[in-house]
Amino acid sequence: MKEQLALLRELQEIDLRLDEITSEKDEIVDRLKENTAFLDKLVEDLNTQKEELEEIKSLQSRKRDDLQEAKTQLSERQKRLRDVTSAKEYSAVEREVESFKKSTEQIEEELLRLLEVVESTEESIREKEDKIVQLREGIATDEAEAEEQLSALDERITAFVNRQEEARGEVSKRVLHKYDFIRSRRPGFAIVAAKEGHCEGCFMALPPQQFIEIQRGESLETCPSCNRILYFWEDALGEGAPKVDLEES
Ligand SMILES: [Zn+2]
Known part of the structure; x- marks a missing residue:
């Protein structure tokens, strides 16, 4: 039995090294997966933000139309104000003028705020795009290195598997x-x-x-x-x- 146990210890040395190499390999593969997942997430965030920007821009364009409409109404009322004869009608049109002035100002303020949002969103999109480019480069370098490491580890695994088979053949x-x-x-x-x-x-x-x-x-x-x-x-x-x-x- 002592001889069997000695052979088993030899086999165990080989198996433990195989475990080590295999987990080294797993770590590399996991790290690559993590990097890719991080990149995918960033690309997804970028696409969401681009969609948001499109929505903001279409709201901006609707607001511009509203502003145009309010301004047209306002100048039409202002023109009418010059032609009215009765005091009652005058004050009615005057109220309308005030109301269109107010809504014009309100829409202009909203447009200003939207412009700020558009600018900051565009800035954030540019930053993300830059980061994605950098990440892609980093991942490509990393993958090339990992590929070499993985094939070196595979070679060692093959060698150890051969030794493992030999060692197993000797144990009862x-x-x-x-x-x-x-x-x-x-x-x-x-x-x-x-x-x-x-x-x-x-x-x-x-x-x-x-x-x-x-x-x-x-x-x-x-x-x-x-x-x-x-x-x-x-x-x-x-x-x-x-x-x-x-x-x-
Ligand atoms: Zn014990």
Whole structure:
């Protein structure tokens, strides 16, 4: 069993490195996705703002028509004022003149306010457009870099998968099955040291009899609290650095 456990530790080294490379890859992919999502959101905001601007401009144009109409009415009333004869009619037309003057002023004020809104909206649209251009450039650079990184990581994954297959071929089916089961439940370490009477995976104390069994190394022992496979820590002394050359490829 001690030999099986040593082989399993080798396999675990490879698997842990594979996990690391895979999560490195996932991080890159996630970052690219985030960048793209941010850009999409900005483009969406820009389009909404452009639609708003169109609405404001069409309101502006309707207000201009209203102003024109009010001015026409006003000058028509002013002309009529010169022709009226009765005092009663005069004061009626005069009230109309006042009312059209008022609405003319009111529309002019509204137009002024709308002009401010149009200008600030246009400014904000220009800023967003600039930002989008910059972001697109940044994303393109980032994607080119990421592509290189990803293909380098893929190469390493392929190399490690080959080593993984080799290592798996050397471990007995029963031990491998247990190991795979533990890793399917919980990522990370599936085989850990038992040292000074406790499990190095969860640091719980092991039953003294089990600790003796582990030292003997004749049976497959798992931690009663975290379920990881256990080996006697001294058996791995000298293994120190992983046997597989993990930094290469
Ligand atoms: Zn444990």
